[in-house]
Amino acid sequence: MDRLDFKILAYLQEHGRVTNVGLANAIGLSPSPCLSRLKRLEEEGFIKSYGARIALEKLGDYLMVFTEITLADHRNTDLNRFLAQARNVPEIVECHHVSGGYDYFLKVVARSVSHYQRIIEGLLESDAGIIKYFSYIVLDSPIVREAYPIDSLFGPA
Incomplete structure (x- = not known):
């Protein structure tokens, strides 16, 4: 490079x-x-x-929710079981394994709060190993960058 x-x-x-x-x-x-x-x-x-890049707001109303997921156990089999279930949910558009007070950070898009709740209930009922979750409904996104700052990350120091 x-x-x-x-x-x-x-x-x-x-x-x-x-x-x-x-x-x-x-x-x-x-x-x-x-x-x-x-x-x-x-x-x-x-x-x-x-x-x-699709402008979802042009298509209609939708909801974006960031969700913290905490699993009951943390063995590789437990993590893989959760990921297998999460991969089957198309509304989960991002899933990040993170350090800190919870295990996964999800970005979920849904038609409504009730649609989001059905998504979460489906994960809970699927035996994905979720012990608790916290939801944060996005009200506004004043800064969304679609591109990575390649020059400042990898350019000359």
Whole structure:
């Protein structure tokens, strides 16, 4: 990885539909070497996927809930049992195994509070090993960054 690779990744986060020529121009490289670098970054797994960011608010009302999950036991089998159940719930759009006072931090989208409650009740009834959970309904999201700050994380110090 060199500075041009980082520039490619940073640019693609914001301009995923850019043509190879457009990308090459944006990062200061000719199209052929730019395409070679792009293919290598894809093959090596630095680029996970390409996709559209959907404006859910344009589709209708929805609820976003952050949920702290605490499991009764913490053996690998217990963690895997929870994850197996959570993976089957499409409304769980993020699941993070965290340190601190609870085990998992979930980001859940639902149609309503009652829909969210059905999701949680389904997890509780599925024997996923949940001993307690806390829910935080998102009222507003004044800062949401879709792109990672590649330059400040991995650029020159």
